[in-house]
Amino acid sequence: MxxxxxxxxxxxxxxxxxxxxxxxxxxxxxxxxxxxxxxxxxxxxxxxxxxxxxxxxxxxxxxxxxxxxxxxxxxxxxxxxxxxxxxxxxxxxxxxxxxxxxxxxxxxxxxxxxxxxxxxxxxxxxxxxxxxxxxxxxxxxxxxxxxxxxxxxxxxxxxxxxxxxxxxxxxxxxxxxxxxxxxxxxxxxxxxxxxxxxxxxxxxxxxxxxxxxxxxxxxxADCRRLELELLLEELRPRPATAHKGMYGTVLVIGGDYGMAGAAAMAAEAALRCGAGLVKVATRPEHVSALVARAPEVMPLGVESGDELESLLASADVLVVGPGLGQSPWSEYLLQAAVASGKSMVLDADGLNMLAGGKVKARDGMIITPHPGEAGRLLSCSTAEVQADRFAAARALQQQTGAVVVLKGNGSLIAGDGQLLLSDYGNPGMATGGMGDVLGGVIASLLAQGLEPVAASALGVCLHGAAGDIAAEEGMRGLLATDLIPRLRELLG
Structure with a gap:
């Protein structure tokens, strides 16, 4: 890019x-x-x-x-x-x-x-x-x-x-x-x-x-404003000989008790954005619900990090955090995922455990904090992050070495010496589950061969543009899942 x-x-x-x-x-x-x-x-x-x-x-x-x-x-x-x-x-x-x-x-x-x-x-x-x-x-x-x-x-x-x-x-x-x-x-x-x-x-x-x-x-220039149409050129047309193995396997890790929906949304978004296969490691009790939501998703109930090993081996890209929670189960899965060395998108409670020192950031990681999570990672208040979001994004990138997506109005991507801004999106997207969908989108693009900064940039713009299309029917009551069919339309 x-x-x-x-x-x-x-x-x-x-x-x-x-x-x-x-x-x-x-x-x-x-x-x-x-x-x-x-x-x-x-x-x-x-x-x-x-x-x-x-x-x-x-x-x-x-x-x-x-x-x-x-x-x-x-x-x-x-x-x-x-x-x-x-x-x-x-x-x-x-x-x-x-x-x-x-x-x-x-x-x-x-x-x-x-x-x-x-x-x-x-x-x-x-x-x-x-x-x-x-x-x-x-x-x-x-x-x-x-x-x-x-x-x-x-x-x-x-x-x-x-x-x-x-x-x-x-x-x-x-x-x-x-x-x-x-x-x-x-x-x-x-x-x-x-x-x-x-x-x-x-x-x-x-x-x-x-x-x-x-x-x-x-x-x-200090920063650059992204344009979706230019970013879409990063995705090459699919050849007639295409098969699912060419477009990567995404593994979503999350869905502790009461939070299966977060993992389901991330998984469905990854599928709709073109990943070849999408698997989910979650609580055994949630498997049937995930299959009912999207039979194309391949969920497996896991009880420990050890049980995760075979799934990790089969995955190209991980999404860790949607509905993960912060229980011992959550911590085991997170540590196994980070230790795998796989490319990964880290969000939600994965970020909170990163801030708590349960794991360390590493190369090949994309982190997607909202301002509150960014504040915990930087040991400062949400207000301090919002006072200068540009400085906060840069500081997070320097501190962690990861590609940073600082979510919010004017979402920022920091990585590879670049600072990029997406002004797609609207206030109707201030509702639960939006971050889970975004994690799935970015992971899907990674699995299809985009580099971390390019996948993050396109993912953020796609996510915001899908929200803008969905908001044409009204901002109040806009749901995270309303974005998913629009994502597919935008990708063509």
Whole structure:
């Protein structure tokens, strides 16, 4: 898998480096980039809201505010009633932002200081307050302005990024603008695709501001955004001589008392994604239920790690953790699986026992923690993981040596020196069993010959895209098993 073919995602610092490179190395004046950003924002706004009765532009004192002054100038020239509300002292404005403000003033744009109650519930509000430059939680007049915009109920377009949303992590810094549309420039910010961003960005549009391609070659991306269609090319068409032995045997290990369903879902997902054979090692009491659910699955009741040996020998890839529990039985099976040296996907209670020191991570392992499990593995809180999911994924990969899939909004894959993001999926998938299905999907792709990072990347995107299709019938009540028939449709 060539990561360069996927969309680059940048940190705020990297985006500023792109901007600086365009200005200093390619002789594009900063005011020119600012004008192009204003043009892109205004065009997107007018395409969406063709005849606004009022445009209110909230401008901060930095370059984001400069973009806003020029948007206001364009709206004023178009004959649209326009007001600029200046947040922050105008004597702090300098450089290109000051040039933009002076241009707007010279052309007759009405610029007023922001005061409590100034934001009206009319037309379109343009958020040009903070951009990517915000460091800590929003305070003072900026906090008041953001609160007012959100309460006003007018349509909102954010310039570059909703003010108060962290460009690096997708975390809300105390309070953030809830935009209906965000027009972002030069480089896609990774925080626009992670954590809380989906609730704040609205319709996301990108403008490269006609920056030369050489600029992007000079500033390496921190992360890449995956595209399902490109990943599907990793799966070669099946030849006429295909047989089940060519597509691997997956062994699911799990299903302690009361949790047989988790193992069943992982097994069925593995089958539906194309594995040649799928076996399940589970409690003897659960065998009949698994056969009834999917007669193609080959379950065997095991009581100890010793009884698992023959199944392990026949398997190419293991899924360990769905419904595994943390009983002595669970521990025996996990230790035998890890000792086998087989490629494996480790999830759920397998991760909890890994965090507890019952086993150690090794090469050939893919771990798929949700934020709580990631916190236990990193000896920190779930909140600390969520505060910077990108850093947490990298830390987990470095700590364990495994390929890491950090699940959540903007799922991340870390491995082979790469950091990849999937923004497929939706809130309807916040329900039990989704992780079990994902484990089966990834294991199936491994069994069919994909490398761990490629299998994880395709598996996560398939899983999220299947959830998106299933959610078209409604998010509430969406079940993990609703994804399984959609997986097969996507794979073709």
């Amino acid at each position: 060539d990561p360069s073919q996927f969309e680059a995602l940048y940190t705020a610092k990297q985006t500023r480096a792109l901007d600086r490179c365009a200005i200093e190395d390619h002789n594009i004046p900063g005011i020119t980039l600012m004008s192009r950003a204003a043009d892109a924002t205004f065009d997107s706004m007018i395409n969406h809201w063709p005849e606004p009765e009022l445009v209110q532009v909230l401008c901060g004192t930095g370059n984001n505010g400069g973009d806003g002054f020029l948007v206001a100038d364009l709206a004023h020239k178009r004959g649209i009633k326009t007001i600029v509300l200046q947040v922050g002292a105008s004597d702090k404005i300098s450089g290109d932002a000051l040039l933009a403000r002076n241009q707007a003033l010279a052309n007759g744009v009405d610029i007023q200081p922001f005061e409590d109650g100034a934001v009206l519930s009319l037309g379109v509000v343009v958020d040009a307050l903070l951009g990517t430059g915000v460091g800590g939680d929003v305070r003072g007049d900026y906090l008041e302005a953001i609160t007012e915009v959100n309460a006003a109920g007018a349509s909102v377009v954010a310039v570059d990024i909703p003010s108060g949303l962290c460009a690096d992590t997708g975390r809300v810094l105390g309070q953030a603008i809830k935009a209906d549309m965000t027009v972002t420039f030069i480089g896609l910010k990774r925080g626009l695709f992670a954590l809380e961003a989906m609730d704040y960005t609205g319709d996301l549009q990108f403008a490269d501001l006609s920056v030369p391609s050489e600029v992007y070659q000079q500033v390496p």
